Amino acid sequence: MVFAVLLVAIFAFFVIDAAFRPAYDWPAVGKYLFDRRISMAALVTIELTVFSMVIAIILGVILAVMRLSPNPVVKAVAWFYLWIFRGTPVYVQLTIWGLISLIYTSIDIGLPFMTPWISFSTNAALNTFTLAVIGLALNEAAYMAEIVRAGLLSVDKGQEEASVALGMSWSQTMTRVILPQSMRVIIPPTGNEVISMLKTTSLVTAVPFSLELFTRSRDISAETFNPIPLLIVASIWYLFFTSILMVGQYFLEKRFSRGVGDRQTDKSDPAAPTTGAITGVVPVVGAGQPTVVLPPKTDAPGTTGDGGAR
Numbered sequence: 155m156v157f158a159v160l161l162v163a164i165f166a167f168f169v170i171d172a173a174f175r176p177a178y179d180w181p182a183v184g185k186y187l188f189d190r191r192i193s194m195a196a197l198v199t200i201e202l203t204v205f206s207m208v209i210a211i212i213l214g215v216i217l218a219v220m221r222l223s224p225n226p227v228v229k230a231v232a233w234f235y236l237w238i239f240r241g242t243p244v245y246v247q248l249t250i251w252g253l254i255s256l257i258y259t260s261i262d263i264g265l266p267f268m269t270p271w272i273s274f275s276t277n278a279a280l281n282t283f284t285l286a287v288i289g290l291a292l293n294e295a296a297y298m299a300e301i302v303r304a305g306l307l308s309v310d311k312g313q314e315e316a317s318v319a320l321g322m323s324w325s326q327t328m329t330r331v332i333l334p335q336s337m338r339v340i341i342p343p344t345g346n347e348v349i350s351m352l353k354t355t356s357l358v359t360a361v362p363f364s365l366e367l368f369t370r371s372r373d374i375s376a377e378t379f380n381p382i383p384l385l386i387v388a389s390i391w392y393l394f395f396t397s398i399l400m401v402g403q404y405f406l407e408k409r410f411s412r413g414v415g416d417r418q419t420d421k422s423d424p425a426a427p428t429t430g431a432i433t434g435v436v437p438v439v440g441a442g443q444p445t446v447v448l449p450p451k452t453d454a455p456g457t458t459g460d461g462g463a464r
Contacts, residue, residue, distance in 0.1 A: 182383035195370035209291035214298025305336035345403030
């Protein structure tokens with residue numbers, strides 16, 4: 155109780171101190187919170203998050219299936235992809251994507267070692283927004299692949315065997331049996347990855363792309379020479395979006411966790427049977443007395459089932 159009161163007192167002190175500290179400049183926070191430049195940057199941040207996650211999820215599913223493939227070449231290619239993109243910082247990857255036009259000056263379509271049929275300048279074909287989406291999606295796909303793989307492996311192998319026995323095709327087995335059951339395992343970490351992606355968009359300045367929320371607020375603060383209120387503004391928008399995503403994640407988890415644990419036996423109940431044997435009184439038709447069904451006896455070591463010595 156004393157510790158709880160102490161925590162409340164510390165929190166109240168922090169709030170009161172923040173409310174009257176001039177450096178936070180709350181009037182400036184209110185001025186720029188709904189500024190058109192900030193709201194447009196917040197929309198761009200959502201677009202980056204959605205496009206990147208959609209591509210990452212699709213590519214992650216493909217990589218997860220490749221990791222589970224019995225073909226060693228396919229499995230090795232997927233492992234190499236994960237090794238590269240999980241082993242290097244995302245900021246470095248985004249910087250390289252920003253310099254992609256120096257590596258590949260043009261995008262050529264045609265047969266190798268022959269004159270290309272169609273050729274595009276890399277700068278003309280890929281703008282900074284597209285490069286930011288590609289960089290974020292390719293990095294995130296490596297993590298989504300492991301999440302999807304873990305979800306698929308969580309489903310008992312007997313489920314697939316039963317589906318095959320019922321005459322289901324591979325696609326029917328995956329869409330109707332395996333994936334619905336694995337979603338209970340996939341959704342919680344995927345929700346965390348979406349929230350993480352929302353915040354990782356602040357790194358696309360390495361591309362460089364400067365129209366997302368953090369970079370836009372930083373540019374405005376460079377004009378006003380007052381960075382702290384703009385940082386608070388960006389933080390409020392991030393908190394608003396992450397709160398919505400957390401609520402959505404909660405309802406998705408609840409939706410795909412239906413029926414889990416509904417049939418579990420209460421082990422604390424002394425009346426619950428401890429064996430799989432059927433016990434009780436079963437009436438026999440045509441007989442004067444009911445038949446009592448008893449559980450099988452556990453034989454002592456060194457004896458047979460009929461009680462005789464070995």
